[in-house]
Amino acid sequence: MTQLSLSKITKSFGEQKVLKGVDFTVNSGEVHALLGANGAGKSTLMKILSGDYERYSGKITMDGKEQIFKTPADAKDAGIEMVVQEVDTALVSSLSIAENVTMNSFINGPAFFSWNKRNKRAAELLKRVGLNLNPSLPLSHCSLAQKQLVLIAKALSREISFMILDEPTAALSTKEADHLFSVLRELQKDGVGIIYISHRLPEVMNLSTKITVLKDGYITLQEDIEHSSTEKIVQAMLGNELVELFNDDEERVLGDTLFEVTDFRVPSTNEKISLSVKQGEIVGIAGLVGAGKTETARAFFGADPSLDPVFINSKKVRITSPLKAISSGIGFVPEERRKEGILVDYNVIENLTLPVLKQFTKFGLIQKKKEKAEAERWIEQLGIKTQKSTSQINHLSGGNQQKAAIGKWLLNDGEVFIFDEPTKGIDVGAKQDVFQCIKDLAHKKKGILYFTSEIQELLAFCDRILVMYDGKIAGELKKEEATTEKIMHFATGGHYGTVRS
Amino acid sequence: MAQYVHKEHVEENLKGTKFQFQERVFPFLYRYGTLLVILFTIISFSLANDKFLSYQNFTDILRSVSIITLLAIGVTISLIVGGFDLSVGSTASLATVTSAAVLVLYRQETIIAILIPIAIGLVVGLLNSFFVVKVRLPDLLATLAVMYIINGLHLTFTKGFSIYNNMPLAEGGTAPGVFLPSFLFIGQGEILSVPVPVIIMLIAVIVVHFILQQSRFGRLLYITGGNEEAARLSGVPVQRYKMYAYLLSAFFATLAGILLAARIGTGQVSAGAPLLMDGVAAAFIGFSVFGAGKPNVIGTFVGAVLIGILLNGLTMLNVPYYAQDIVKGTILIGALAFMYYEKKK
Numbered sequence: 001m002t003q004l005s006l007s008k009i010t011k012s013f014g015e016q017k018v019l020k021g022v023d024f025t026v027n028s029g030e031v032h033a034l035l036g037a038n039g040a041g042k043s044t045l046m047k048i049l050s051g052d053y054e055r056y057s058g059k060i061t062m063d064g065k066e067q068i069f070k071t072p073a074d075a076k077d078a079g080i081e082m083v084v085q086e087v088d089t090a091l092v093s094s095l096s097i098a099e100n101v102t103m104n105s106f107i108n109g110p111a112f113f114s115w116n117k118r119n120k121r122a123a124e125l126l127k128r129v130g131l132n133l134n135p136s137l138p139l140s141h142c143s144l145a146q147k148q149l150v151l152i153a154k155a156l157s158r159e160i161s162f163m164i165l166d167e168p169t170a171a172l173s174t175k176e177a178d179h180l181f182s183v184l185r186e187l188q189k190d191g192v193g194i195i196y197i198s199h200r201l202p203e204v205m206n207l208s209t210k211i212t213v214l215k216d217g218y219i220t221l222q223e224d225i226e227h228s229s230t231e232k233i234v235q236a237m238l239g240n241e242l243v244e245l246f247n248d249d250e251e252r253v254l255g256d257t258l259f260e261v262t263d264f265r266v267p268s269t270n271e272k273i274s275l276s277v278k279q280g281e282i283v284g285i286a287g288l289v290g291a292g293k294t295e296t297a298r299a300f301f302g303a304d305p306s307l308d309p310v311f312i313n314s315k316k317v318r319i320t321s322p323l324k325a326i327s328s329g330i331g332f333v334p335e336e337r338r339k340e341g342i343l344v345d346y347n348v349i350e351n352l353t354l355p356v357l358k359q360f361t362k363f364g365l366i367q368k369k370k371e372k373a374e375a376e377r378w379i380e381q382l383g384i385k386t387q388k389s390t391s392q393i394n395h396l397s398g399g400n401q402q403k404a405a406i407g408k409w410l411l412n413d414g415e416v417f418i419f420d421e422p423t424k425g426i427d428v429g430a431k432q433d434v435f436q437c438i439k440d441l442a443h444k445k446k447g448i449l450y451f452t453s454e455i456q457e458l459l460a461f462c463d464r465i466l467v468m469y470d471g472k473i474a475g476e477l478k479k480e481e482a483t484t485e486k487i488m489h490f491a492t493g494g495h496y497g498t499v500r501s
Numbered sequence: 502m503a504q505y506v507h508k509e510h511v512e513e514n515l516k517g518t519k520f521q522f523q524e525r526v527f528p529f530l531y532r533y534g535t536l537l538v539i540l541f542t543i544i545s546f547s548l549a550n551d552k553f554l555s556y557q558n559f560t561d562i563l564r565s566v567s568i569i570t571l572l573a574i575g576v577t578i579s580l581i582v583g584g585f586d587l588s589v590g591s592t593a594s595l596a597t598v599t600s601a602a603v604l605v606l607y608r609q610e611t612i613i614a615i616l617i618p619i620a621i622g623l624v625v626g627l628l629n630s631f632f633v634v635k636v637r638l639p640d641l642l643a644t645l646a647v648m649y650i651i652n653g654l655h656l657t658f659t660k661g662f663s664i665y666n667n668m669p670l671a672e673g674g675t676a677p678g679v680f681l682p683s684f685l686f687i688g689q690g691e692i693l694s695v696p697v698p699v700i701i702m703l704i705a706v707i708v709v710h711f712i713l714q715q716s717r718f719g720r721l722l723y724i725t726g727g728n729e730e731a732a733r734l735s736g737v738p739v740q741r742y743k744m745y746a747y748l749l750s751a752f753f754a755t756l757a758g759i760l761l762a763a764r765i766g767t768g769q770v771s772a773g774a775p776l777l778m779d780g781v782a783a784a785f786i787g788f789s790v791f792g793a794g795k796p797n798v799i800g801t802f803v804g805a806v807l808i809g810i811l812l813n814g815l816t817m818l819n820v821p822y823y824a825q826d827i828v829k830g831t832i833l834i835g836a837l838a839f840m841y842y843e844k845k846k
Contacts, residue, residue: 301734303733303734321738322733322734322735322736323736323737323738325736326735326736327736332734334734339728339730339731340730340731340734341731341734342731343724343727343728343731343732344728345727345728345795346724346727350720350724354724354732354735354736354737355735355736357717357720357721358717360717361716361717364716364717364718365715365716365717366715366716366717366720368715408735
């Protein structure tokens with residue numbers, strides 16, 4: 001039985017204090033969940049523990065002995081492995097699965113390692129995480145969920161005492177997440193201490209033995225799970241203001257059909273989609289990861305253009321490029337916020353006005369005063385928390401970045417808004433703001449297509465739910481009749497449970 | 502590198518000069534380091550040689566950097582959209598030879614000797630953008646290939662010989678035309694005792710800087726380079742903007758080539774090749790000026806001036822030309838090391 005403890009950890013970036021004296025302990029065989037809003041200091045704390053940051057004050061001890069981790073290798077040598085959120089950054093996609101799993105042997109292993117032995121070793125490790133894959137396949141064959149398990153298998157290739165998982169289920173479907181949980185329970189039984197970072201309360205309640213909630217660099221709640229409750233955790237995360245997550249009781253009045261496609265071929269899945277959105281309607285599109293949601297959304301917006309036309313206000317339009325989509329009144333909030341939704345190196349104003357820069361241009365020159373004034377009006381309206389309108393958007397929290405990614409389409413005053421997993425990786429409070437933003441749009445008679453794998457969100461505020469499976473629309477549910485089970489039934493191609501009508 | 506110590510500790514550490522040095526001096530050097538280096542070189546060269554600090558010498562320096570600056574503006578624009586134009590050197594050579602040929606072999610007017618190279622230069626720019634934007638070759642690869650092709654083309658056209666006044670022709674006799682005085686004025690003339698190339702360079706720097714900073718066109722060039730996919734999904738026609746960048750890059754390389762021909766009064770083959778590396782160096786030193794951290798024209802100009810001052814001063818001190826490259830390399834490393842070091846922090 002090993003005990004890993006961090007005591008009085010503080011850390012600043014320049015003037016800004018991120019951690020203000022945090023104590024955190026995890027024992028072998030425990031699952032200690034770490035929660036907190038974006039910017040609460042979770043990632044910073046874990047980066048200190050995994051040797052990413054060297055300069056901090058406080059102490060890390062293992063069974064009472066002080067540990068100094070100057071590099072990630074030091075932390076690994078002490079038996080601490082980190083499973084990062086962006087799995088692609090920790091794996092080499094051009095190598096085989098076997099090479100990825102046994103990557104540690106390239107660093108510490110023998111100079112020559114036979115392929116047979118390597119594949120056999122990899123197969124053993126993959127079996128431990130319940131992954132039945134041919135290890136000699138290239139890693140690029142794996143789905144995101146499989147890559148995550150590969151990363152865990154890689155961590156297991158060494159003697160480990162502690163494993164840190166940073167939002168491992170952020171991009172997983174429910175079934176894949178369930179599998180991950182069973183793997184984690186096995187590890188727990190084997191005496192591995194697990195630190196589990198997540199935004200999802202149900203899985204935290206289900207999986208962990210202890211929880212710690214961070215807020216603004218302080219611990220606001222630390223207790224055993226049996227003494228805790230969802231309400232307590234949410235309160236600790238948000239401070240005193242208890243936000244009611246879902247409160248959609250208003251009846252929306254729907255207008256004419258705004259956006260319609262019939263047998264619209266999505267190029268990247270090569271499947272045909274038919275759907276329509278009315279004015280003021282929020283249509284949710286459910287589906288597990290890999291169901292073709294992102295592909296469909298991108299095709300509607302012309303990011304991967306289809307040859308088939310869409311109908312906007314009964315007018316036939318062929319969306320050949322994002323530019324065409326924007327001029328036709330479509331806005332798109334993509335899934336990968338930092339890669340596609342915003343320009344991280346630019347300031348808030350520049351991000352907001354980008355699609356409508358023409359409005360602020362006279363004789364080819366940007367009227368910066370007018371641009372700033374308009375942007376600041378929207379910053380206030382959207383409640384984007386930023387020190388200055390000229391701050392780099394990179395310095396904002398994830399939720400505020402997302403508000404900017406949505407906001408730029410409000411400036412464009414479009415008709416149809418396509419959202420792809422807009423709440424991915426943002427905290428509860430910011431989620432609430434994003435929902436409010438979408439509801440306001442519906443109120444203004446805009447049409448909304450909301451692609452997500454978060455079933456709770458769909459149930460909460462969509463007027464209609466379409467469920468995708470294998471690139472096709474497998475079912476349609478009205479708001480009154482939709483339940484998690486029915487959605488899951490369609491989303492798994494009829495494999496999940498039985499539908500009671 | 503700055504240590505992350507807390508306010509309480511900071512006060513205790515105030516006496517420790519090391520801490521202050523790192524917290525205060527590094528950001529200062531990051532912003533003004535390059536300018537300080539220029540100041541320092543000017544001071545040390547003027548102490549070493551009293552002829553260095555004269556109006557004549559400074560116009561000489563500016564004249565010598567004018568061609569590199571024009572070429573480097575092109576490189577800067579290609580860097581802004583996230584590309585890299587390696588073909589600017591040979592495009593400049595092509596322009597030099599073309600304008601000379603138009604004057605000497607075809608006996609045309611000055612304006613023709615300017616317009617034809619520009620037209621040909623834009624074709625080179627189109628070729629680059631075709632490979633980069635349509636065929637989707639990596640920028641370095643595409644422009645490297647074009648660099649070879651253009652270099653080969655201009656050598657084939659001249660059969661490897663330079664073009665000069667009264668040159669003998671293969672079919673007998675001498676060339677019909679000459680370098681017209683009006684053409685030579687572009688490279689050798691002076692207006693109010695300021696050399697014409699310097700005036701052209703300053704106008705180019707100011708105009709391009711203004712466009713990049715104030716216009717929608719400039720903003721979208723930068724945004725394209727910032728994150729191509731995010732820009733595309735915001736409705737920026739990124740492919741078109743990349744094409745514009747390569748066209749502008751070729752345009753400025755051509756301008757440099759024409760100026761070079763007018764300056765030396767011959768159509769020397771491969772004259773642009775050595776300009777490439779200096780142009781690239783100037784553009785990269787430009788990253789560090791005022792801590793911009795990204796390609797910018799004012800920075801590029803400062804970078805070119807720094808290189809020019811160094812070469813001029815070292816030549817005055819009789820440092821052999823082959824040793825001067827050591828200094829250039831050191832300056833480049835010095836300028837960029839600061840920037841990347843600060844960025845990483």
